[in-house]
Amino acid sequence: xxxxxxxxxxxxxxxxxxxxxxxxxxxxxxxxxxxxxxxxxxxxxxxxxxxxxxxxxxxxxxxxxxxxxxxxxxxxxxxxxxxxxxxxxxxxxxxxxxxxxxxxxxxxxxxxxxxxxxxxxxxxxxxxxxxxxxxxxxxxxxxxxxxxxxxx
Numbered sequence: 001x002x003x004x005x006x007x008x009x010x011x012x013x014x015x016x017x018x019x020x021x022x023x024x025x026x027x028x029x030x031x032x033x034x035x036x037x038x039x040x041x042x043x044x045x046x047x048x049x050x051x052x053x054x055x056x057x058x059x060x061x062x063x064x065x066x067x068x069x070x071x072x073x074x075x076x077x078x079x080x081x082x083x084x085x086x087x088x089x090x091x092x093x094x095x096x097x098x099x100x101x102x103x104x105x106x107x108x109x110x111x112x113x114x115x116x117x118x119x120x121x122x123x124x125x126x127x128x129x130x131x132x133x134x135x136x137x138x139x140x141x142x143x144x145x146x147x148x149x150x151x152x
Contacts, residue, residue, distance in 0.1 A: 006030040006136050008102025009056070009095070009147050013138060016094045021068040021087075025145070028137035036124045039137075039146045041065070042084060043118045044092025047128050048100070050110035054151035055128040056096045060088060064143025081119075089115040095147070108151075 010027045017023040040059035048054045060068070069077065069087045077083050092115040100110045118125070127133050129152040136147045 003030055003134075004106070005103070005149070005151075006134060008099040008106070009136055009149060011102060012095045012098035013058075013136075013147060015098060016091060017068070017140070020091065020094065021071040023064075023068060023071065023140045023142070025138040025140040028139065030134055030136045033133040033135040033148060036126060038118070038123050038125050039135075040144070041119065041121060042088050043123065043125055044088045044115045045118065045125060046092055046096040046115045047113040048096075048110040048151065049113070051108050052110070052151040053128055054110070054131075054149060056092070056099065056112075056147065056149045057125050057127070058088070058092050058095060058145060058147050059125065060145040061143035064140060064145060067142035085117045085119065089117045092117075099149075 017025050038059045041062040042065045043057050043059040045057040065084050069083045096112045127150040129150045131150050131152045133148050133150045138145050
């Protein structure tokens with residue numbers, strides 16, 4: 001898998017999280033994921049269609065997901081569990097959308113579906129392809145997260 005494909009995801013992640021949640025993520029080295037177990041506790045997944053089919057997921061540590069919600073909503077948290085689910089879905093949608101724009105500039109056009117959010121320890125992520133899954137680890141103040149994507 002071409003590591004160049006990671007660049008739009010890294011840029012989108014930094015842009016969206018710094019603007020929407022006042023979080024400054026630092027990207028680690030992309031790698032090919034060997035299993036389907038989520039690295040975090042809360043995962044947003046978006047299916048992709050277009051020139052190729054695929055999917056994108058973002059899996060956050062619970063602590064970082066809560067930090068993001070608090071930064072986005074301030075003191076207006078009504079139901080923490082639902083707010084975390086909504087925020088992770090929205091962040092996943094925004095990062096996926098901006099990354100798709102970056103991929104379009106590289107000649108690949110995708111449309112994104114509605115994000116699904118999965119919560120729980122050691123949940124699994126099923127990507128829409130049988131192709132290798134590229135994972136990009138990130139760290140931020142308050143926790144870590146991983147973006148995964150796969151296309152065919």
